[in-house]
Amino acid sequence: MEKQHNRGQDGAGIATIKLDVTPGNRYISRYRAMGSTAVSEVFEYVQKKFADIQSVPELFQNAEWLKENVSFTGEVLMGHLRYGTHGKNSVENCHPFLRQNNWMSRNLVIAGNFNMTNVDELLDQLFELGQHPKERADTVTVLEKIGHFLDDENQQLFDQFKHEGHTNAEISRLIADNIDVAKILKRSAKTWDGGYTIEGIFGHGDAFVMRDPSGIRPAYYYQDDEIVVAASERPAIQTAFNIPIDAVKEIKPGHALIVKKNGQVSEEMFREPEVQKSCSFERIYFSRGSDASIYRERKQLGRLLCPQILDAVDHDLKNTVFSFIPNTAEVAFYGMVEGLHKYIKRYQKDTLLKRSDKISDAELEEVLSIAPRVEKIAIKDVKLRTFITQDADRQDMVSHVYDTTYGLVNAHADNLVVLDDSIVRGTTLKQSILKILDRLKPKQIVVVSSAPQIRYPDCYGIDMSRMGEFVAFEAAIALLKETGRENVIYETYEKCQQAVLDGKEKQENFIKAIYAPFTDDEISAKIAQIISPKEINAKVEVIYQTLDNLHKACPDHLGDWYFSGNYPTPGGNKVVNKAFMNWMEGKNQRAYV
Numbered sequence: 268m269e270k271q272h273n274r275g276q277d278g279a280g281i282a283t284i285k286l287d288v289t290p291g292n293r294y295i296s297r298y299r300a301m302g303s304t305a306v307s308e309v310f311e312y313v314q315k316k317f318a319d320i321q322s323v324p325e326l327f328q329n330a331e332w333l334k335e336n337v338s339f340t341g342e343v344l345m346g347h348l349r350y351g352t353h354g355k356n357s358v359e360n361c362h363p364f365l366r367q368n369n370w371m372s373r374n375l376v377i378a379g380n381f382n383m384t385n386v387d388e389l390l391d392q393l394f395e396l397g398q399h400p401k402e403r404a405d406t407v408t409v410l411e412k413i414g415h416f417l418d419d420e421n422q423q424l425f426d427q428f429k430h431e432g433h434t435n436a437e438i439s440r441l442i443a444d445n446i447d448v449a450k451i452l453k454r455s456a457k458t459w460d461g462g463y464t465i466e467g468i469f470g471h472g473d474a475f476v477m478r479d480p481s482g483i484r485p486a487y488y489y490q491d492d493e494i495v496v497a498a499s500e501r502p503a504i505q506t507a508f509n510i511p512i513d514a515v516k517e518i519k520p521g522h523a524l525i526v527k528k529n530g531q532v533s534e535e536m537f538r539e540p541e542v543q544k545s546c547s548f549e550r551i552y553f554s555r556g557s558d559a560s561i562y563r564e565r566k567q568l569g570r571l572l573c574p575q576i577l578d579a580v581d582h583d584l585k586n587t588v589f590s591f592i593p594n595t596a597e598v599a600f601y602g603m604v605e606g607l608h609k610y611i612k613r614y615q616k617d618t619l620l621k622r623s624d625k626i627s628d629a630e631l632e633e634v635l636s637i638a639p640r641v642e643k644i645a646i647k648d649v650k651l652r653t654f655i656t657q658d659a660d661r662q663d664m665v666s667h668v669y670d671t672t673y674g675l676v677n678a679h680a681d682n683l684v685v686l687d688d689s690i691v692r693g694t695t696l697k698q699s700i701l702k703i704l705d706r707l708k709p710k711q712i713v714v715v716s717s718a719p720q721i722r723y724p725d726c727y728g729i730d731m732s733r734m735g736e737f738v739a740f741e742a743a744i745a746l747l748k749e750t751g752r753e754n755v756i757y758e759t760y761e762k763c764q765q766a767v768l769d770g771k772e773k774q775e776n777f778i779k780a781i782y783a784p785f786t787d788d789e790i791s792a793k794i795a796q797i798i799s800p801k802e803i804n805a806k807v808e809v810i811y812q813t814l815d816n817l818h819k820a821c822p823d824h825l826g827d828w829y830f831s832g833n834y835p836t837p838g839g840n841k842v843v844n845k846a847f848m849n850w851m852e853g854k855n856q857r858a859y860v
Contacts, residue, residue, distance in 0.1 A: 268306050268346045270503040273555050274380070275350030278361040279305035281313070282376045283341030285334055286472045286528060295374060295470065296338040299361035306348070313339045343468050347378035350730070364406055366414045372442045373421050374470025375414050380484050380499055381463030382728045383408065384838025384859050388772075389458065405461070413467060416454040420446055443471035448525045452477055452537040460838035462546070462727025464499060464518075472528035481835040482520030482543040483727045483826055485554065489515050495526045502557040512559055544826035544835035547817060548729055551718045552688045556598045560823075567820040568717040568812060569602030569686065573610060575810045576603070579713045580682045584611070584637060587682040588675060588709070590644035592700060596688045599717040603686055607639040644707070645685060645700060646670045668695070671703045678708035683805070689718035690809070691731060693738035693798040701807065702800050711806045714798075719812045719830040720790060722782055724858060726842040731829060732857040734778075734850040742793035743781050755780055760851045763844040774840045776832045778847050787811065 268279065280299035288294040300308040316337050320327045327333075333340045347362035362378035383389065383405040393400055393411055400407050424445055428438045452475060462483030468474045476497040478486045488497040489504050498504050501515045518524050521540035525533050546553075550564050580587045589607070591600035618634050619626070626634075648670055676683055683704060690696065696714060704712055720739040725731040734740050747755055762777040782790070795809040814830055828834045832843065838859075846858035 268309075268348060270506050270555070271348055271498065271500055272306060274499060274553070275348035276303045277305075277356050278302065278349035278358070279309050280347050280349070280361045280363050280378070281309055281339075282345045282363040282365070282378075282468070283339050284343040284376070284468050284470065284472055285341040286343070288334075292335070293338065294341070294371070295365065295367075295376065296341065297363060297365055297376070298339075299358050299363075301356065301358055301361065305361075343472055343474055345376060345378055345466055345468055345474075347466075350380075350728075360406075362406070364410050366410055368418075368470070370421060371439065371470040372446060373414075373418055375410065375417055375467060377406075377410055377413065377465060377467040379409075379463055379465035380728050381405065381409070381461060381465055381479075382726055382859060383459055383461035383463070384726050384836065384842050385458070385460040385772075386859065388460075392458065409455075409459075409463075409465065412459075413451065413455045416451045417446075417469065419454075420451050443473075443528060446471075446473060448473050448475055448527070449523065449535040449537060452523050456537055460836045462836075466497065474526045475523045476518060477523035477537060478518045478520055479727075480521035480538045480541045481826070482540070482545045483835060484546065485549055486518040486524075487515050488518060488524050490532050495524075495532055497524055500554050500558060502555055506557075541835065543823075544828075545824040546727065546729070546826045547821050547824045548689075548718070548725070548826075548829065550821045550824050551817075552595050553729065556595065562598055564821045564824075565598040565688075565717065566602030566605065568817070569599035569604075570606035570609075571816040571820060572599075572603055572686075572715055572717065572810065572812060573606035576684055576713065576715060577607075577610065579808055579810060580684065580711070583682065584639055586677070586680055587684060588640045588642055588644065589684045589686075590642050591686040592645050592669075592688075593647040596686050596717060599688060600686045603715075604639060604641055611637050611639070642672065642675045644672050644675065644683065644704065646672065669699050669703055671707060673707065676707040676709050679710055681709050682711045682713060683707065683709035684713045684715060686715045686717060688716070689721065690714070690716045690738060690794070690798075690811070691721050692736050693794065697798045697800055701798065701803060705800075705803045705805050709805050711808065713808045713810060714795075715810045717812055719814050719817055719827075720787065720794075721829050723776070723778060723829050723832045723843050724846045725829050726834075726839055726859050729829075732842075732846065732859070733855065734846045735855070738794050738797055739790055740781070742790045742797055743785060745797070746785055746789065746793055747781065750784070752784060755784070756851075759847065763848050766844060767848070772841070773837045774844055776834065776840045776843050778843050779832045781847075787813070 278301045282297040285294040298309055298312050316339060345363050349361050363376045366375040368374050386403060386405050386408055389408045390400060390403060396415055398411055400411050421442055424442045425438055428441050433441060463479045464484040464486040466476045476486055485499050487501045487504060489510060496504055504515050505512060520543055521538040522534050522536050525535055550561050554561055556562055556565055591597055615634055647668055721737055722739045747753055759777050759780050766774045791809045791811055795807045799807045818825060826835060828839055834840050842858045849856055849858055
């Protein structure tokens with residue numbers, strides 16, 4: 268869990284299940300905590316259970332005694348870090364979630380990284396089944412949906428074994444041995460629309476990890492003779508178990524890793540896989556850069572930006588300082604620097620070939636001395652990721668997060684290029700970074716994003732859901748107004764309204780019309796104006812990665828809906844249209860339940 272702390276700082280929780288516990292003894296343990304120190308709090312709570320026993324080695328080292336007498340000593344373990352994309356940040360919203368029952372095999376614990384886009388439809392289905400969920404949330408919906416079909420499977424097996432003449436005590440054991448996990452998941456997920464990696468444990472010990480049919484959310488696993496482990500990120504498994512990269516496998520889209528109580532492991536399909544659209548934002552920002560593939564991809568994102576950067580500074584390397592905004596942009600920055608060195612070598616080679624017979628020593632020295640001026644200009648003081656910090660804290664944090672290194676930029680002479688992994692809201696740039704960088708008195712600040720313009724909301728597990736928060740959307744709206752095309756805004760709103768009135772489940776993304784009249788460069792130029800503080804002296808330019816280059820850098824992760832508007836599920840288009848309607852109606856809320 269510590270190696271996946273990047274995935275959430277709002278809370279954490281764990282659960283364990285003990286196998287083959289005698290009736291009358293507790294076999295499920297769970298603890299959840301809130302806040303950025305939640306992981307430490309959770310494990311401190313568990314460790315206190317062992318504090319008094321450590322002084323008695325014969326008990327502390329007796330696994331059977333511990334299992335019978337101490338909580339959290341189960342064979343099946345689950346952990347989760349909360350990244351609050353919806354709902355209040357409270358312990359009740361922290362995973363894992365528990366559905367309890369006196370029948371061991373009817374108990375269910377789940378946790379996951381997911382958002383469903385059709386929660387209302389799923390709730391209606393639960394109502395039709397006679398259920399009454401306690402709230403309108405996808406976590407409750409998923410828990411109850413799987414729970415319903417788990418109950419149904421239990422009942423079918425009970426009836427079958429009762430008909431065969433078995434006693435109730437025998438039936439409990441037979442049900443645990445014969446539950447068809449894949450069948451339960453197939454029935455549960457039949458109408459889900461969203462991006463998800465969901466882990467679950469049944470009370471008797473069967474476990475599963477399921478991944479959505481488009482492979483939007485990541486999921487990896489490793490197994491050997493002793494353990495089976497699954498996680499959202501590969502390096503977490505590699506580091507914790509000290510195993511090579513090729514030993515870790517990826518769970519296929521539309522498949523579930525199923526681990527039976529008896530140790531049998533299989534990967535079974537529960538939904539027909541769609542065209543794979545793995546989330547590219549995972550690769551750019553969200554996942555840890557220590558994954559070998561992600562590291563290479565981020566470096567390539569940096570390399571591919573070099574032509575645009577060189578054009579922005581008029582190829583003037585002598586008077587340009589290159590830096591990055593800590594910390595997730597660092598790897599892309601290394602790639603950018605490699606790209607600059609490659610350009611310099613090519614320039615040196617071409618120059619020397621053209622002038623080999625008439626170049627002086629001084630000129631030769633000048634050509635060979637060309638190198639990018641690479642410095643650490645921005646310093647991050649607070650070790651928190653402002654992008655994944657809960658809404659209430661983000662505004663206050665950004666103004667205190669960064670500082671700068673003085674004495675490296677020549678006042679009024681140097682360009683200053685700073686690379687960031689992405690620009691979503693532009694808040695940190697406007698309120699903190701650009702003001703601090705301008706103190707160095709560069710003649711121009713070029714802000715470079717390794718990601719393309721984020722134009723559309725995400726609805727599959729990353730907290731980018733309100734249209735009005737995207738600086739690219741703000742820029743497009745401003746351009747429409749400035750160019751006398753406000754009618755596009757109202758026509759788009761009417762189309763969204765009509766789609767809702769018609770009750771269409773499959774809608775098209777009408778919001779593409781907002782961006783259609785303008786080039787990427789026009790929108791980038793407007794963004795530069797928007798994020799520039801009024802008191803800034805330097806000229807500000809903004810450069811974004813192109814979609815084509817994103818796909819070149821991350822060819823196996825083509826999910827780009829927040830950049831392109833091409834959603835992998837029908838629910839995505841409903842969400843983007845609803846998000847636009849919310850913005851038009853002044854509703855500062857997410858477009859999905």
